[in-house]
Amino acid sequence: MFGFIKKYLTNIYTVISSKFGALFAKAHVSEADLKELERILLEADVGVPTTRYIMQTILQAASKPEFSGSDLKVILQKELKEILALKTFEGNKPVILFVGVNGSGKTTTIAKYAHLHAKQGKKVLIAAADTFRAAATEQLVLWAQRVGCAIVTGAPGQDPAAVVFRACQQFKENHFDVLLIDTAGRLQTKVNLMNELEKIVRVLKKHVAAQQITTLLTIDGMLGQNSLHQAKLFHAAAPVDGVVLTKMDGTGKGGIVFAIVREFGIAIAAMTHGESLDALKPFVANEYVDELIG
Ligand SMILES: Nc1nc2c(ncn2[C@@H]2O[C@H](COP(=O)(O)OP(=O)(O)OP(=O)(O)O)[C@@H](O)[C@H]2O)c(=O)[nH]1
Ligand SMILES: [Mg+2]
Known part of the structure; x- marks a missing residue:
């Protein structure tokens, strides 16, 4: 299901993924870039507490003299995956x-x-x-x-x-x-x-x-x-036991998944992305982060 976000969740792609790209391309990540990252996370609906939590780790890593956009990408990816790993969905119950x-x-x-x-x-x-x-x-x-x-x-x-x-x-x-x-x-x-x-x-x-x-x-x-x-x-x-985020083909911003898992301890089970019977996608955390960041 590679390219799921780009294909079906176009708003998330526009609001998050495409904006990360410019940051990750920087040879050196400045303070202004970190402010920009924070702004993107908030705009993506990650919410204040979880954005703060993520920024803490990032700021710590960014305090070393050489901190590039690709370093930022690696650490953000790891951080987001760790958050989603706090609670994963155990499906397949009848x-x-x-x-x-x-x-x-x-x-x-x-x-x-x-x-x-x-x-x-x-x-x-x-x-x-x-x-x-x-x-x-x-x-x-x-x-x-x-x-x-x-x-x-x-x-x-x-x-x-x-x-x-x-x-x-x-x-x-x-x-x-x-x-x-x-x-x-x-x-x-x-x-x-x-x-x-x-x-x-x-x-x-x-x-x-x-x-x-x-x-x-x-x-x-x-x-x-x-x-x-x-x-x-x-x-x-x-x-x-799990959240199904619906209507993600609309103006949904996708950052909410991190807040749901971290702040409520509830796993994400699936997303729906349209009104057809096929518009349901079981949630795979690592895949989601890779696509979001990639
Ligand atoms: N675009 C889009 N619309 C959706 C999606 N899922 C549901 N909808 C629409 O949202 C509206 C509400 O969906 P329902 O399934 O009736 O919601 P419900 O929770 O059963 O609502 P109640 O029965 O009133 O409690 C309907 O018009 C659906 O077609 C989706 O993934 N994408
Ligand atoms: Mg109903």
């Missing part, structure tokens, strides 16, 4: 619970995961546990048809945990390989939503072994730092 604020991309991401697994010949079941909006179930039924996988639905307003319960039964009885669970995401009823999520997790854990379950949080990549407080809220109700 049951995936999707949580996230409304509009962040849960439903469409589920369709993409369903497609990915179905392509690998796996038997996929979707649980439409967003019973809050009738349209949510309809949307998911259409996706399931397109992907060609099974779906469990509930009546509008029905307890979503009941849908999850039935989905777990089907999953076990009919020997599905993968179960993908959609949930509602409206934050304006925060307390209800979190209680509802906690109940779903309880039901899920009662019927499926905990080590079979992964919880993924979708974050709208275009919202950047603004979306980080959401991560905290969801993490509290349903401990999150």
Whole structure:
């Protein structure tokens, strides 16, 4: 998948990668260049605390008399990889619970995961546990048809945990390989939503072994730092194993991955880069850094 950033995440390429190039070409890195580096990191949405953390290491290295752009490149690359190595995603669990604020991309991401697994010949079941909006179930039924996988639905307003319960039964009885669970995401009823999520997790854990379950949080990549407080809220109700950054084909800047891993200790699982079923890319940390920096 070489060239993924350049090909699909053009905004990241423009905002970060292309600007690094000029710095890395310098024979000597000046103080002004380091200021420029800091500016690029902040503009790339790495956020203040993590930018500071990165700059500390860089400034230390830059204090030696000969410090070139290529030295800078090596040390930045190492630093960014070390940050992402703090928490790596352990995927491949059969049951995936999707949580996230409304509009962040849960439903469409589920369709993409369903497609990915179905392509690998796996038997996929979707649980439409967003019973809050009738349209949510309809949307998911259409996706399931397109992907060609099974779906469990509930009546509008029905307890979503009941849908999850039935989905777990089907999953076990009919020997599905993968179960993908959609949930509602409206934050304006925060307390209800979190209680509802906690109940779903309880039901899920009662019927499926905990080590079979992964919880993924979708974050709208275009919202950047603004979306980080959401991560905290969801993490509290349903401990999150990985983040899927969505809509990265938009104005997402990509630096957010470093803040998510370092400040929240949550691994990045994947990115989505469009509305087609194929627009999902599992996250490979070293590859991402190499492309970002390269
Ligand atoms: N361009 C682009 N649009 C996306 C991507 N992922 C999702 N979208 C769009 O974002 C909008 C919201 O996506 P949904 O999947 O419905 O979000 P949701 O989290 O299920 O939202 P609720 O059901 O309201 O909680 C839709 O219009 C999607 O088509 C992406 O990777 N790129
Ligand atoms: Mg939805």
